[in-house]
Amino acid sequence: MSINANEKNELTVGDIGEVELIKRILPMLRQPEGRIVLGAGDDAAVLAPLDGKPVITVDTMSQGVHFDLAYTSPADLGHRLFAANLSDIAAMGAKPVAAVISLALPGDTPVSFVEGLYDGFRELSERFDVAVVGGDIVGSGDGITATLTLIGEAGENLLTRSGCRTGDLLLLTGEIGLSEAGLQNLTGNVELPGELGAAADKHHLRPAPRLGIGRILTDNGLATACIDTSDSLAISLHHLSEMSRVGFVVDADALPVSAALIDAERQLAEDGRHPDYNPTGYALYAGEDFELLFTSPPENVDRIIKLVNETDISISVIGETVVPERGITLLRDGRETAINAHGFAHF
């Protein structure tokens, strides 16, 4: 959809130009003292030396592919892009330090859109004490593209995708399918009741990166491998499997399928839009939950549950690591069926 700048007669980025736009944004950037040697406004930003190893991640969101301005506010978009990057840093068990943000914008983009976007960035940069040290703002022929690069620092323990061993248990934070339920509700495909709908919408538009959990795992050396579930639980399992050369058996009864997704699936199945009622199957392949999926030797699991319970985030043991020959399966009613590498496809 178009942002309809001209219909509303709003001030556009084309009206004020790049220099004035940057002047408006600069005061919105969090630039904590001590962390930054040189912030936005020079050829490049300079940070104070890092204590640990630099960790780098980047995410891009394109209008019409990753967001629809019909139900995503500019601040929602800023939040989601920042959260996606923070989630990658969380999955490494690292600490976020500084971000740079690049925007490609059509000339008719309202200035208020860019300010809203930075409101979304600011909220998370303040919550997690991340400096926003600069970026680039350029013109675009058609559609908005936003890219955020996040620099973090890692200590001695790194949470990679490759350290998982046969016999490790498989754990998952939060619920699955909540973001997908929010998306279905926001687009009007289903109508989720009251609080259930509101929670799902919020989880989709304003996902919470699990930075605290990632740090609990690395600070205490409790996990052997970790990944976030941004694409889908199924795809995340396949990534862990490929990088660690292991298989997984996931226990269907242990999967924390969100109540909102169960309700959405009921509505989609009732009138034949989904061929069978299968909330677990649906949740496995739904994306954008930004939870942490990780593995741990059985002897660490009590301690993990105790430490995670001290936060307000839920945690579930959802299965176990097996030899690679067994593949990745869902155990339901005593039978194992293959979990395929499905999820959100970009093209």
Add this chain to the structure above:
Amino acid sequence: MSINANEKNELTVGDIGEVELIKRILPMLRQPEGRIVLGAGDDAAVLAPLDGKPVITVDTMSQGVHFDLAYTSPADLGHRLFAANLSDIAAMGAKPVAAVISLALPGDTPVSFVEGLYDGFRELSERFDVAVVGGDIVGSGDGITATLTLIGEAGENLLTRSGCRTGDLLLLTGEIGLSEAGLQNLTGNVELPGELGAAADKHHLRPAPRLGIGRILTDNGLATACIDTSDSLAISLHHLSEMSRVGFVVDADALPVSAALIDAERQLAEDGRHPDYNPTGYALYAGEDFELLFTSPPENVDRIIKLVNETDISISVIGETVVPERGITLLRDGRETAINAHGFAHF
């Protein structure tokens, strides 16, 4: 312009999908031993600890705004985007370490386009020993957007835009207007003869970042302020003036206006496309030369010229720093006229 993938029946990114595309690209990334703890393929990349302060810069290029595939090859585009970032690191006097690259691509983008792009990245990453540690590849509704974020490291001396003092001399590497002459030649607005045209085209499509010069200046503490001339010499002067609170007098006779731009301006003026023949004026406001503009106390200038002459890059003293009240002027035939903040406008 469209890439016309379907007309040529080429394999597209939509045909093979993101996972297969990344598999093809991964072997093309330079990932030097020792520098990288964890390369592309995990939630985030992890670098070995840096010796100095982290330096971060990001540049985005959009199809139809920053490049036209009618005369820009994919490898040219990759080269230019990488060079623009390296130029920012050069202007800080820092050393490039690692890059992440993000692409938003329409589904009908040929796979060969992405491979060509990475050929361009690889050439500069090898020449300057920069690791390419990952990125993001996503779909795009319309048009290609490419974003490169570069991490460098800075030692004790930083070249900022703000250290310039009254009395400092103003120096410039290379020539001005060569990139603009190349652009005019490539788009067919002018016809530059043989070698003159080839050199201008190459300078526009494959600009050379001045990393060696930046390091000479910081290693020896020779410059007080520095910026690259990516927007235009005029805009770069205004940035230095604003950040250092100084004025400048630029000597028209000392400006290294490129022979190619003089020829292009002659052609544009002859048939009235430019109102007056004024190569110096044209060159001042032409962008994308990626030269270094810097200031230095007069006593350092002989040493700078000697050190730069040992490279194959030319250098010119083009003016001097004056009190801010005098503004930014061009001295020509004994008269000073204001240099305005004109250059490439994004919107």
